Amino acid sequence: MNDFFLNSTQYERLWDGTLVTLQVLALSFMLGIVLSVGFGVARLSERVAVRAAALVYVEVARGISSIVLLFWMAFALPILLGFDQPSRLLMGSVALGLNMGGYGAEIVRGAIQSVPKGQTEASIALNLTPTQRIRHIVLPQAMPVILPPMGNLTIEILKGTALVSLIGLSDLTFEVSKLRVNRTISDDPVSIPILFLNALIIYFVLAQIIALLFRLAERRVNAGFEQRSGRTAVELSAPTAGVTG
């Protein structure tokens, strides 16, 4: 039994690493979502300049090696901008978020285009502003199309967070590598296969949690297309006696 487990100090290290991994994931996810929606919408703008700018971003974000981008953000940019002590956590997350936004924008663009044109036309006829049309009409209907690939992309980003160990952030991958290197000088040497088996399982469980959260979100969105809860039709069909006006 003991053969498959690490000791508690070792698990503490993995736990600390997992927390850093989750921080990087959360930050890059938030940035990635904002960029995905922003540039996904911009890709379909009526204005040529906006469309072109969004296309350039998407192509650059997708075309650049994420590890080179990471090095750039962590090492080159701070020198160019004269930052003294850049937060590696921030820089690493921004790099991954920029990367995610490129793919996410294409997901959002495709999903928006899958919403029937009549929906936008109806909202123009109701005189909604372009922002209101996107926010209240188009995006909610694009959600069922956005969520599944966005879940996959988020799992990709989770796996991509391992790269931040290369800029010295002590994420899960970083901690695992350290345990491997230190095993000879440690008094309780780690079995390498068991160490990596544990790392594998942790990443796998995190990925499953992400998949589950996205499936729940999907279910919630789809439920919105069916009958409302809240006030019942019977209550609403009662006469309006007593209502002022």
Place this chain on the structure above:
Amino acid sequence: MSAPEPQSTNDSAATPAVRMRGVNKAFGDNVVLRELDLDVAEGERVVIIGPSGSGKTTILRVCMTLERPDSGTIELEGQHLYHEKHGDKLKPAREKHIRQVRSNAGMVFQHFNLFPHMSALENITLAPMKTQGVSRDEAEEHGLELLDKVGLRAHANHTPGQLSGGQKQRVAIARSLATGPKVMLFDEVTSALDPELVGDVLSVLRDIAEEGETTMMLVTHEMGFAREVADRVLMFDSGQIIESGKPSDLLGDPQHERTKSFLGAVFDH
């Protein structure tokens, strides 16, 4: 060619609800509107008939800014829709101006275009709340009144997926009325419906017509209905209004050859 005589109602100083002047619209080589002039008086009910693909829908769409005319001017309630006045000159309007003038118009579509992720009531309350700053309570109260009017109060919480075609269209009509537009555009609102559901929708239109406050432009193939509610029927073909008159005259005793053959084909069915 009998030139259109659009101004039967324009001799007074009253501003027409809709005034189109020299409107052109082409899709590639396909010229759909050709120097179109049309005035619709305040409160008037105009039915547009014509062959399939002639551009009837396009007339309504340019008035709703869903299609931009290539040239010409359109005024709603005396205000230029696509232009702003700078002294005597007309300049292309900004989005803000277009929105302000567009608030005079509402449109009901052949295929309803209800928002499937919202209940019937939410479909109706959205625009008043978002574009007119009406409170939720007020919007819902008015929305329920409108649902009452179209006989669907009990369906307030249903989503479009749970409604029949006829019910959807009645919700769509209620939705377009919610912001109180002065000009209503109806594009073949019954032609996607099963025959037994047409009557309910037509009776809602009849109610709106009888109230007499709303200017109505209707494209329809329901000739009986046209005869009943229209003040004027326009025969549209080849980008132009080729004949216009009272329903009894135009439908009963058409002058133009193309009107005759078109009506002949319609009544044969």
